[in-house]
Amino acid sequence: MLLDGVLDFDLGELGESDDEGLPTGKDDANDWSNMTVLNKKPQIAQLGKVYMEAILSLKSALGTFARVHCNPERLPPGDESTSSGDRAARHGDIIPIHPGLILPSPRxxxxxNVHWVRAIVTVLNYLYCAAWASPVCVPMPRVLGNAQLRVIGKIAAQVDRLLARGGTVGPAPEAVKKLKAKKFDYNGQPIDHMLDLEADKVIKAWPSPGSAAVVSLEECLPPDLRQAIQNPADYLLPETELPERHRGSRVRASDQEWFKIVKAGYDRGMFTAVKDEDVPVDRRGFLITNGPGGVAKNKVQDGVTVEMQRFISILCPTNEAMRLLPGAQDSLPYVGQLTAILAEKDSYLTLDSEDLHSAFNLFRMPPAWAPYFSFAKKVRGDALGLSARIEVRPGLTVVPMGWTSAVTLIQAAAAIRHISYEIARVPSFGDVSKDRPLPSEGPLTVLYLDNFDELRYLKKEIAEAEAGQPSENHLKFITACEMLGLPRNLGKQLSGALQGTLQGGEILGKENVLRHAYDKTVELMELGLGLMSMELVDEFCLRHWCGKAAFAVYATMDWAKQGTQVILPGPVLDEVLCMSLLLPLAETDLSSPISPEISCTDASPTGGGCSVAKAFKEKSLLLPLPLEDPGTCAGCGALLDQPAWRTYRCPRKCGLRCCTLRCTRKHNEECCRRWWHVPKFGDRFAGKNFPMSKAAGLKGIEVQLPLDYQIEGDRWDFKTEPGKERLDDLEADGDLMWTHWSPDRHTFSKQRGQGFWNDRWEWERGLPALRNRDHPEGFNNLRRPDLVMVRQANAMAKRAVKGLLEAHRRGRFASLEHPWASYIWNLPEMEPLYGGDWLWSTFSLCCHGGEREEWLTVVHNSPSLHAVLHKPTCDGHSGTILGYDYIDIENQDEYPWAFCLVFMEGVHDELSARYSEPFGCRAMTLESLMHHQLKGATRGLQDGAAVDWAVTQTVQFLDTMDAGNEAQHLAWLLRHTYHTQGAMCE
Structure with a gap:
């Protein structure tokens, strides 16, 4: 079970008395390792002490933390806690709580339950304090605050609810047997191996004659689905998409057993004979048929365990050849939604429940579907009511469980939607669906496949008086089932129940609590204890436990994939213990009030982005008035003795100016208008003096930190992982609206290898060519130094192209500059930039303030920039301009300042036309503000239509946020989140 030394360690490692008087197991490791306590089948109530002793015994991160900082037999030495680093000593007013302060009391x-509460608090302390390089908030205070006392009382109440059910776990061999009972896949789902079918066992699991195929599915479907299932050929894939040769699926039964099964199915209306010419075929003309198998199923009847087999239709061949039927499988309700219920303190929660018996076998499909559900093995005709002298192919008439569209149909029909709302006339306003908000009032109807569940809030007196009596809607549903001939599983029926299970959860009506089902909680505890009792663990046992609670056990599972048995390391034991001990907290008090204070925090260790609010802001779009310019820098306070056009004005036009870009960044954090959104400009491969960023700042555009290796004091190395991460972080900035890329041009020049006449009229070969049109990514036989340069230049260029495409998807602007005569334009990655919304501006620098004729191309997505840059012909100049022949192919000079100013004219025109005040010239509205905030904020908001929809929804949402109605709005918000109440309620 345990790694060597996990239990056997020297006391000197931790000091003389950290665990004095505690049963650490150092002298009796076999007691815990062999889990003799589990062999005694302990009561659930006794497990608290077992868990606490286990934690204190382990030489693991959890065990060490508990012995050093959470010793229940010894209080910490001082009154105040300290912390490592520069983090605050206390993080909040609840955690940590020293277990030694938890004693039996009136609270x-x-x-x-005291041992349970101590063990749970120890785990909470560990998860809160020990996630950093060294524990924070330790040693813990010696006194308890009022909030901590209330929390302890609530944990005790949650433990009492678990202990009130009683029960035992173990013995160890039984727990291990459960772990090894099945194999589990990577999602924790059990893998049941198909068995050969045995007629007697299959028939026992089927409905009795007259109870199967009793209702036409068409009668229970809404009109759209009713029409959709009329012609199955409409959902067969086109011939070109059909498999070349479909996967075979054999019938797992002997001829005799298969005959018995088909005959019994025919007697129940579940099978019919089909013609081979009606069965679909693959591209090679082979019939697409299927094969059934059996899965063991045991059922206790009158105290006797009866062995049965589920008849499983393996429809892989049919599924491969067909499209899904239209329908919403993703709208199935789930138990987590119900945690948003807001129950009143003086009410009880009651549950009515019905379960249809063998739902998939109750409904008849249209006859045309039988050939698509036919089987590979034929049978003697008398099994299907025909002549015994012929052999015929059987096909299913009911909904096959292995069909990919089965859930769509059953959810629409048998999962009672149509039956409940159309036939039984149950009011649909209480419907709980994953894609809709939780209904605000009235009974809640939860329809899941073959289950009908209804939740009602009733006054205590009424709930107690009506316990055991079905509700009005429940009676309507029963009547509809009887009218349709649908058999119900009466053993699972609940009527006005104050306690019952629901989708793996459990309703405790008197306490208004929705919790993890008791039997599943006990099972997970038992499996965890069984896992730790094993000396050697295989993959299947780990996967079984992970199927119930997945943590870093996956790492250990990887070691065991090849069948190797492993010893559980300390971290795995810690996680098993943590998960087991937090199970009593897996519940929600549905009567908890919504907290009037909303708090938000980021994920940093110190909660650096935390904020709280108790009231809504006023719905005002009034900008703070601009400030009077004092003539000094708003960042550093230096005197501004330069003309206004040489200083950096605030992008939000607050009236202040700065002397440098660095000062503008400081001012932007303190600006009186800082809550108003403005666009940012990002300069990639900016050059030593980053003139493009400076020009952007002078035009009143907010600027990111420029990136270049040559910038002194802030070198950016694109080739390193930190450099790439820094770039990705800047690209993820939600305010970024324009990025300019100017990757290295040295290796891309088309003039390399052409030679030239020098000043002495001597011919020079010049630098060797590294690429050509056919090899734009570089020649194959380059010298190593040249090969390194080419690869690095390729990486820069391709990242620049990727940046342009990503920016466009996010609704941003981007530009890439390179010489007109550059092989960068021949890279295959450039292909998406030819056409669409991309514009190609070609010009010579001499036409935009440069001193030489140097032709450049900028590809971008801005009409305004194209208007100011594009000039494919040079009209000549009055001054002296160096000709094109004088261009140095190694030239890496920065852009001429005049060109940067012209470039920024186009950028500013584009952004200001699209932005509202204070940056742009558009009128400021709530819609425009939301549009700028949401566009590109997430991957889902990179599409214009999605942004427009989100803006509409957000504005409607904000319109409901009226001051004074905070409580009502938060309740509305809770119903729309589809999440638990953890962050919303006390």
Whole structure:
């Protein structure tokens, strides 16, 4: 079970008395390793002490933390806690709580639950304090605050609810047997191997004659689905998409057993004979048929375990050849939604429940579907009511469980939607669906496949008086089922129940609590204890436990994939213990009030982005008035003795100016208008003096930190992982609206290898060519130094192209500059930039303030920039201009300043035309503000239509946020989140 030394360690490692008087197991490792306590089948109430002793025994991160900082037998030495680093000593007013301060008291802690409460608090302390390089908030305070006392009382109450059910776990061999009972896949789902079918066992699991195929599916479907299932050929894939040769699926039964099964199915209306010419075929003309198999199923009847087999239709061949039927499988309700219920303190929650018996076998499909559900093995005709002298192919008439569209149909029909709302006339306003908000009032109807569940809030007196009596809607549903001939599983029926299970959860009506089902909680505890009792663990046992609670056990599971048995390391034991001990907290008090204070925090260790609010802001779009310019820098306070056009004005036009880009960044954090959104400009491969960024700042555009290796004091090395991460972080900035890329041009020049006449009229070969049109990514036989340069230049260029495409998808602007005579334009990655919304501006620098004729091309997506840059012919100049022949192919000079100013004219015109005040010239509205905030904020908001929809929804949402109605709005918000109440309720 345990790694060597996990239990056997020297006391000196931790000091003389950290665990004095505690049963650490150092002298009796076999007791815990062999889990003799589990062999005694302990009561659930006793497990708290077992878990606490286990934690204190382990030489693991959890065990060490518990012995050093959470010793329940010894209080910490001082009154105040300290922390490592520069983090605050206390993070909030609840955690940590020293277990030694938890004693039986009138607040709910008793002799029966005290060990449970201490163990749970120890785990909470560990998860809160020990996630950093060294524990924070330790040593812990010696006194408890009022909030901590209330939390302890609530934990004690949650433990009492678990202990009130009683029960035992173990013995160890039984727990291990459960772990090894099945194999599990990577999602934790059980893998049941198909068995050969045995007629007697299959028939026992089927409905009795007259109870199967009793209702036409067409009668229970809404009109759209009813029409959709009329012609199955409409959902067969086109011939070109059909498999060349479909996967075979054999019938797992002997001829005799298969005959018995088909005959019994025919007697129940579940099978019919089909013609081979009606069966679909693959591209090679082979019939697409299927094969069934059996899965073991045991059922207790009158105290006797009866062995049965589920008849499983393996429809892989049919599924490969067909499209899905239209329908919403993703709208199935789930138990987590119900945690948003807001129950009143003086009410009880009651549950009515019905379960249709063998739902998939109750409904008849249209006859045309039988050939698509036919089987590979034929049978003697008398099994299907025909002559015994012929052999015929059987096909299913009911909904096959292995069909990919089965859930769509059953959810629409048998999962009671149509039956409940159209036939039984149950009011649909209480419908709980994953894609809709939780209904605000009235009974809640939860329809899931073959289950009908209804939740009602009733006054205590009424709930107690009506316990055991079906509700009005429940009676309507029963009547509809009887009218349609649908058999119900009466053993699972609940009527006005104050306690019952629902989708793996459990309703405790009197306490208004929705919790993890008790039997599943006990099972997971038992499996965890069984896992730790094993000396050697295989993959299947780990996968079984992970199927219930997936943590870093996956890492250990990887070691065991090849069948190797492994010893559980300390971290795995810690996670098993943590998960087991937090199970009593897996519940939601549905009567908890919504907190009037909303708090938000980021994921940093110090909660650096935390904020709280108790009231809504006023719905005002009034800008703070601009400030009077004092003539000094708003960043550093230096005197501004330069003309206004040489200083950096605030992008939000607050009236202040700065002397440098660095000062503008400082001012932007303190500006009186800082809550108003403005666009940012990002300069990639900016050059030593980053003139493009400076020009952007002078035009009043907010600027990111420029990136270049030559910038002194802030070198950016694109080739390193930190450099790439820094670039990705800047690209993810939600305010970024324009990026300019100017990757290295040295290796891309088309003039390399052409030679030239020098000043002495001597011919020079010049630098060797590294690429050509056919090899734009570089020649194959380059010298190593040249090969390194080419590869690095390729990486820069391709990242620049990727940046342009990503920016466009996010609704941003981007530009890439390179010489007109450059092989960069021949890279295959450039292909998406030819056409569409991309514009190609070609010009010579001499036409935009440069001193030489140097032809450049900028590809971008801005009409305004194209208007100011594009000039494919040079009309000549009055001054002296160096000709094109004088261009140095190694030239890496920065852009001429005049060109940067012209470039920024186009950028500013584009952005200001699209932005509202204070940056742009458009009128400021709530819609425009939301559009700028949401566009490109996430991957889903890179599409214009999605942004427009989100803006509409957000504005409608904000319109409901009226001051004074915070509580009502938060309740509305809770119903729309589809998440738990953890962050919303006390």
């Amino acid at each position: 709910g802690v008793t002799k029966e």
